[in-house]
Amino acid sequence: MQIDLDLLYSWGAVTKEYKKNEVIFHEDTTAGFYYQILEGCVRMFNANDKGKEFTQAYFTCGQSFGEPALLIDKEYPATAVAFRDCKIVKLSKDNFLKILDEYPFIQKHFLNLLANRIYTKTKLAKDIINQKPEFRIIAFLNAQKNCGKDEKHLVPYTRQEIANFTGLRVETVIRVFSRMKESNKIEMVNHKIYY
Amino acid sequence: MQIDLDLLYSWGAVTKEYKKNEVIFHEDTTAGFYYQILEGCVRMFNANDKGKEFTQAYFTCGQSFGEPALLIDKEYPATAVAFRDCKIVKLSKDNFLKILDEYPFIQKHFLNLLANRIYTKTKLAKDIINQKPEFRIIAFLNAQKNCGKDEKHLVPYTRQEIANFTGLRVETVIRVFSRMKESNKIEMVNHKIYY
DNA sequence: CGGTTCCTTGAGGATGATCAACGAGGGTGG
DNA sequence: CCACCCTCGTTGATCATCCTCAAGGAACCG
Numbered sequence: 292m293q294i295d296l297d298l299l300y301s302w303g304a305v306t307k308e309y310k311k312n313e314v315i316f317h318e319d320t321t322a323g324f325y326y327q328i329l330e331g332c333v334r335m336f337n338a339n340d341k342g343k344e345f346t347q348a349y350f351t352c353g354q355s356f357g358e359p360a361l362l363i364d365k366e367y368p369a370t371a372v373a374f375r376d377c378k379i380v381k382l383s384k385d386n387f388l389k390i391l392d393e394y395p396f397i398q399k400h401f402l403n404l405l406a407n408r409i410y411t412k413t414k415l416a417k418d419i420i421n422q423k424p425e426f427r428i429i430a431f432l433n434a435q436k437n438c439g440k441d442e443k444h445l446v447p448y449t450r451q452e453i454a455n456f457t458g459l460r461v462e463t464v465i466r467v468f469s470r471m472k473e474s475n476k477i478e479m480v481n482h483k484i485y486y
Numbered sequence: 487m488q489i490d491l492d493l494l495y496s497w498g499a500v501t502k503e504y505k506k507n508e509v510i511f512h513e514d515t516t517a518g519f520y521y522q523i524l525e526g527c528v529r530m531f532n533a534n535d536k537g538k539e540f541t542q543a544y545f546t547c548g549q550s551f552g553e554p555a556l557l558i559d560k561e562y563p564a565t566a567v568a569f570r571d572c573k574i575v576k577l578s579k580d581n582f583l584k585i586l587d588e589y590p591f592i593q594k595h596f597l598n599l600l601a602n603r604i605y606t607k608t609k610l611a612k613d614i615i616n617q618k619p620e621f622r623i624i625a626f627l628n629a630q631k632n633c634g635k636d637e638k639h640l641v642p643y644t645r646q647e648i649a650n651f652t653g654l655r656v657e658t659v660i661r662v663f664s665r666m667k668e669s670n671k672i673e674m675v676n677h678k679i680y681y
Numbered sequence: 682c683g684g685t686t687c688c689t690t691g692a693g694g695a696t697g698a699t700c701a702a703c704g705a706g707g708g709t710g711g
Numbered sequence: 712c713c714a715c716c717c718t719c720g721t722t723g724a725t726c727a728t729c730c731t732c733a734a735g736g737a738a739c740c741g
Contacts, residue, residue, distance in 0.1 A: 337611075337612040339616045339617060343616050345611065345612060345615050345616050347608055347611060347612070358601065359600075359601040359602075359604040359605050359608075360601075360605065361601075362597060362598055362601035363598060363601045363602050363605060365605060368605055368608040368609050368612065369608060369612065391594075391597070392594075395590055395593070398590070398593060398594065398597060399586075399587075399593065401597060402557060402586070402593060402596060402597050402600065403557055403558060405554075405597065405600035405601060405603075405604060406553065406554040406555075406556075406557035406558045406600060407554075407558050408604050409554040409600060409603050409604055409607065410554050410555065410558060410560060410563055412604065412607045412608070412611070413542055413554075413563040413564060413607070414563050415611070416540065416542060416607070416610070416611060416614075417532040417540060417542070417563065417564065419611075419615060420540050420614060420615070420653040421534045421538050421540050421653050422534060458615040458616055
């Protein structure tokens, strides 16, 4: 969990609902708000000139997003959309920065949060760039699996979503999964993937 | 500039010299120190199973590196080597964390620093994944060019280094540069590149 | 000079992207 | 309940691109 909700509201935060696929903010626009997710799931992504998308990250219930641009006074480097219907708390930039100054423990919290994000992004780059499709996909699957359970779990992403995250194409992802099924690295029950 | 040197020394920091190519820390080892560069240049990178390297970042004079792993108590996600001969100030993890607690303005400084790093990494991923070689190389050149000067400057990286950063192969980088020279996007004076 | 390191070129090959088409499932409205 | 639509998954053929491998040349430094 992030900043306490009562605290947020006492500083003037408001809750807003976003329908699936609704844009929360656009790449290259100036950062004006702190966003914290109450319900739903948010996707941050970029699109190249041919429209191919690259998913930078997913954020879910309890997480915040878009803070870096806020802190360094830059434009958003990516677009955020509601991946599922969302309820999100919005707080103005100024008040967010004031909260950071006011509550050192919150500032420390964000320091750790950002450290974690950098760590994740570094790992991601390492796993995507210079690596073969199967390696990228396995890295994605491992990153999503929150813990180190041995049992197989349903992968809750479409092949397109996995493609967008790994920098591959749908067809490639599908073909890799077929091969992984043959070699028993995953299980497939009517098109659902278990890993 | 980062943490004040006198302050660092008063907390028990020591200066250490590293010869070019000397390893400062290895990927997957636990983070024990805060590093701040006095002189020289450091490269952080990963290598895939076939030995191909991917440069995560360069750090130069006045910059610090390796803090995220320190803050979240994880292993380093990449290896750091002296890219040039270096003088580096090392401070133990415990004392680094104490300094953060002791001096709120330093903590804030690192919050901004990490925000900047995330911003850079996000941009990088966007520019590398899903993009054509020329696009990647131009992104690299722009990222290195500290400011928006119009005049052409010498690019102080070998083709191999650019390849390692962009996830390409040397030969590809060379061929792209040849084409960029033809279309006057860069200048080349006996193998030196100006952009 | 002699030895590195870096740059360059060409030929060939592998791999993932692209394009096109179709199948399967799930939900909605008539 | 059926027909339709829409999203998602699947397959095959073809193509372009970048990688790989091999060889040699240029620049630089002690």
